[in-house]
Amino acid sequence: xxxxxxxxxxxxxxxxxxxxxxxxxxxxxxxxxxxxxxxxxxxxxxxxxxxxxxxxxxxxxxxxxxxxxxxxxxxxxxxxxxxxxxxxxxxxxxxxxxxxxxxxxxxxxxxxxxx
Amino acid sequence: xxxxxxxxxxxxxxxxxxxxxxxxxxxxxxxxxxxxxxxxxxxxxxxxxxxxxxxxxxxxxxxxxxxxxxxxxxxxxxxxxxxxxxxxxxxxxxxxxxxxxxxxxxxxxxxxxxxx
Numbered sequence: 001x002x003x004x005x006x007x008x009x010x011x012x013x014x015x016x017x018x019x020x021x022x023x024x025x026x027x028x029x030x031x032x033x034x035x036x037x038x039x040x041x042x043x044x045x046x047x048x049x050x051x052x053x054x055x056x057x058x059x060x061x062x063x064x065x066x067x068x069x070x071x072x073x074x075x076x077x078x079x080x081x082x083x084x085x086x087x088x089x090x091x092x093x094x095x096x097x098x099x100x101x102x103x104x105x106x107x108x109x110x111x112x113x114x115x
Numbered sequence: 116x117x118x119x120x121x122x123x124x125x126x127x128x129x130x131x132x133x134x135x136x137x138x139x140x141x142x143x144x145x146x147x148x149x150x151x152x153x154x155x156x157x158x159x160x161x162x163x164x165x166x167x168x169x170x171x172x173x174x175x176x177x178x179x180x181x182x183x184x185x186x187x188x189x190x191x192x193x194x195x196x197x198x199x200x201x202x203x204x205x206x207x208x209x210x211x212x213x214x215x216x217x218x219x220x221x222x223x224x225x226x227x228x229x230x231x
Binding site: 042 | 159222226
């Protein structure tokens with residue numbers, strides 16, 4: 001299957017700092033990528049849809065100024081958690097789908113801990 | 116709006132036995148895709164099996180098979196000869212038949228325990 005790389009896998013930061021998470025499609029191009037947030041023992045919650053070359057589409061209730069998404073190329077989308085606070089601590093997962101397929105492949109996720 | 120429901124928060128099975136995980140969904144579309152994803156303790160989401168709604172034949176992938184009942188909007192996953200490595204959270208997911216930019220709608224998940 002297609003490979004989606006997500007980095008870092010785990011990050012610890014101080015409250016008030018910003019953290020960038022990268023999502024790369026390694027062997028295919030992805031015009032659209034997705035960012036999810038997952039709380040322990042819960043399902044994936046879609047935060048936003050990242051579109052290459054245009055603005056991301058955010059789900060209701062997700063602060064676009066808090067969670068900045070940039071999709072500058074067909075293989076890279078980034079999620080920046082700005083001015084992170086302890087309540088932003090969570091597991092963030094990205095996914096992407098090759099244009100010729102109808103399956104989403106997922107990154108390994110990023111565990112964010114804000115102190 | 117589409118919804119996906121998994122009514123079993125937890126299931127357990129003995130090693131080598133068979134277990135079935137339930138999933139129902141609601142949609143007004145006639146063409147769509149259904150998936151089962153597995154999330155082991157590593158938290159990496161892994162595709163287990165997929166089904167195109169226009170196909171009547173149930174999908175099968177080795178020990179994993181589905182029972183797709185389109186009229187009933189039911190999509191259950193059967194795991195045969197369960198192995199310890201099958202222990203994970205299993206998510207049922209729905210996707211409209213559009214471009215690759217279509218979003219997935221997930222169920223709440225079923226935590227599967229495999230007992231030795």
